Amino acid sequence: MRMVIIGSGNVAHLFASHWGKRHQIVQVISRHLDHAQTLAQKFHATTAGKIEEVMTDADLYLLAVSDDALPKIAAKLRVSDQLVIHSSGYRPMAILHQASCHTGVIYPLQTIRKGVTCQYPIPLLIEASDPETRKKIRELAQEISAHVYEIDSHQRKYYHLAAVFANNFVYHLLSQVNNFCDDHQISFAHLFPLMQETLQRVKDFPAFTQQTGPARRNDLALIQEHLIELEPYPDIQEIYKMFTQQILKRYSS
Numbered sequence: 001m002r003m004v005i006i007g008s009g010n011v012a013h014l015f016a017s018h019w020g021k022r023h024q025i026v027q028v029i030s031r032h033l034d035h036a037q038t039l040a041q042k043f044h045a046t047t048a049g050k051i052e053e054v055m056t057d058a059d060l061y062l063l064a065v066s067d068d069a070l071p072k073i074a075a076k077l078r079v080s081d082q083l084v085i086h087s088s089g090y091r092p093m094a095i096l097h098q099a100s101c102h103t104g105v106i107y108p109l110q111t112i113r114k115g116v117t118c119q120y121p122i123p124l125l126i127e128a129s130d131p132e133t134r135k136k137i138r139e140l141a142q143e144i145s146a147h148v149y150e151i152d153s154h155q156r157k158y159y160h161l162a163a164v165f166a167n168n169f170v171y172h173l174l175s176q177v178n179n180f181c182d183d184h185q186i187s188f189a190h191l192f193p194l195m196q197e198t199l200q201r202v203k204d205f206p207a208f209t210q211q212t213g214p215a216r217r218n219d220l221a222l223i224q225e226h227l228i229e230l231e232p233y234p235d236i237q238e239i240y241k242m243f244t245q246q247i248l249k250r251y252s253s
Helices: 010-019 033-040 070-076 131-142 153-183 188-204 220-229 234-250
Strands: 002-006 024-029 046-048 060-063 083-086 102-108 124-128 148-150
Touching (some): 002 010, 033 046, 060 070, 083 131, 102 153, 220 234
Parallel strands (some): 024 046, 083 102, 124 148
């Protein structure tokens, strides 16, 4: 299968690294032409900086671009009956309806960074415009991951929103904790077993049944002491207050 990759970021690299083993990547398009060239040279593909320069004789077009850029690019892409796929978690499949009569979505529900190997499975949420396209997309997705799930656009956008909390916000919170540990010359690494145990309990027990900590115990005196300790860190203090109030409210009865 001859493929055009539109985009040169983390997700574009993920798809290209897998599909490039069995298919021919013929072109990489990106407004960051140097990034496009870095990706394209791995597969001896040509490059372009504008969607208007797209090759029109490929079998598949992957739009691995930001949610902000996707509508503009999709509106400019015109191929006949070739397969057109986007990788967005939030944008609907219908955004591609003018690009081709065979469209779909493959959304990786995982944090992706080029050059960093995922240590855990990559669930792929797929959608297709018709049964023939669905079969092709499932086969392509299975070349990347054994964890492929058919999810419609409505459900997928909520997976994307949930992922922002589960990954992006948690990562930001832990980066703040890391800085806090550094400031006080204590080891952030000593918290890893605690974090691993927390995730294991989320997997093993029903939601909200394993909450612990001063807010769960309604230990208001200790909470006040913590807030005093956090006065030099107003951003973390605000997060502490927000979570504490929500936990107190949930378990107040």
